[in-house]
Amino acid sequence: MFTDDAGKGGISAGGPGNSDDSTRRTGGDLLQLITPEGERISHPEFDSWLQDVSDEQLGSLYEDMVVIRRIDAEATALQRQGELALWPPLLGQEASQIGSARALREDDFVFPSYRDNGVAYCRGVKVEDLVRAWRGSASAGWDPFTVNVATQQIIIGSQSLHATGYAMGIQNDGADCVAVAYFGDGATSEGDVNEAMVFAASFQAPVVFFCQNNHWAISEPVRLQSHIQLADRASGFGIPSMRVDGNDVLAVMAATRIALDRARHGGGPTFIEAVTYRMGPHTTADDPTRYRDANELEDWAAKDPIARLKSLLDRKGLLTAELEAAVAAKADAVAAELRAGTINMPDPAPLDIFKHVYSTPNSWLDRQQDHYSRYLASFGDPAEAATEEGAR
């Protein structure tokens, strides 16, 4: 049990061990290759993993990050305009998502959470598919096997077990692809994530646990979930870990490549803690001013992942007018595609409610469907039955 602020006995997280600002932990042990000012720092071990990253590739990483920021902003706007029921913004986490996803091979398989839209985009998920479930038009936005990305998980941490099981399958098959689980800092408290690490270590499964520590689980700071750095937890399971600056796209990419390479070559699981920050609300339904200090936001704004890469490009003389124009045009086009795709998305038919519950017919459900279609028919105009009435 901990002590509370007043030092009185009782239960609360706080107390000497963790009452400080959690940003204290983003200290010198972070692996970083680009400073917040955009200066490239060399690192003997990590640099060797980035030798193939050409100037052109730096430009395309920049493009991807700008585009997903734009997707995120457009989706947020669509939510405000009533076109989406909800949206979980990833603002601030672009480097973590793009840096890691761009390190993957096509046959690797991703198990993401609801916030990993940048990862999904990078894997080839169509933009309107990113919003399908948030619009309420489907339970899942895409077929996992077309892009090797499982549908986004809402139950916190569940997907870490799925990734581990998938990896055990890879291992049995003698393949050299890798499963990657994406989850947040809060998720590390769930039993599922801990059990996933137990399985992954026991079987030396080719899985990468990619934890985006964005500092907040809705209103709860990361210090409420853990008294030690998240990366350090993995060692208790016998899993090697890395702690990288999650706003540094190159550091994230190098770390992910190291982890993937280890998994491909029989070295088992790796845990990566990408230290980043959620700049926006938890979802469009959340009000972070209730629990979050504006100063903290300002500090992190200075570490913006896109601004950082932009400065690096600038320093290298790569930030040409052509590049800027091309990136802006791409972002405009993708945003327009997302908007049109959302607004033109067809509504499901009423009887779709009975589809896919089972893969083979089920007599109980067939009877319910038959009865409900008779009920709808009794209105003459079925649209009349499809009012908001059910929710009244």
Added chain:
Amino acid sequence: MTQMTFARAINSGLRKSLENDPKVILMGEDIGALGGVFRVTDGLQKDFGKHRVVDTPLAESGIIGTAVGLAYRGYRPVVEIQFDGFIYPAFDQIVSQVAKMHYRTQGAVKMPITIRVPFGGGIGSPEHHSESPEAYFTHTSGLRVISVSNPQDAYTMIQQAIASDDPVLYFEPKRRYHDKGEVDESVDPGSALSMEKARVVAEGKDVTLVAYGPLVKTARDAALAAADEGVSVEVIDLRSLAPLDFSTLEASVRKTGRLVITHEAAQSGGLGAEVAASITERCFYHLEAAPVRVTGFDVPYPYSKLEMHHLPGLDRILDGVDRALGRPNSLSGLEG
């Protein structure tokens, strides 16, 4: 009497319990500074401190499991499960530990734990945010399961639940959180109608319509609409889902001879099945027709563009009433 929202009424009841009993302790995700995602615990941490209103790590099994330990130690934990669909990671602790501890220890260990669950649909949420998992718990002996339908009950029944020495699952209809009603905060929960009792919310003589939680309002509206057509519907709010108050149900069915049960949860194995079977056993010779269920379908809770089809609305309930009365309805002409 004060006008207040449902959410505020629960907040006020929690406050009373925190004031009256130092052993009451609130736990859950985001219930502190944020006041819970629905603001039900708004301001309580500020007033009672972080050791009485505890933001827990993000771990449902952990929340319930530590509540068990606190109960061993003499506390009365009141935990919030943020959304219905997130209770499943805690299922094992609830059904294997919380429910059985008193029995296992022959009464030596009490589990006065209240588990608050915002449940049900109708708010356009993504998956796992609109479930009606009550039947999993009514099936487990040792648990009391209640569901509130109006601000006054919300206020008194949360206090009764907390005062109960048995574990109580307290299901809050989240789509009613913003509904307002009169609340008399001077009511002593000890002398108010017990949470174990059902209540007749509208008297009628032709058919008994049973509902709980979010659908009590819909059922009342349906009764009003039926009255326009000359049908007199008696509406019963179950309040307690386990144990069920059969005396109130039986008295009503003996009078009306007809029974309709409505809930959002899927039909098969749902509470409607239990009510229908038990009433058939008890009142077979008083029934003029087979009991009718108007419920959610046997499908996973659908995405929001379809939820209005899944949720029993006024018209579907009236269609069910017509079936019980043998009046023309959507299934007329069909056997069985």
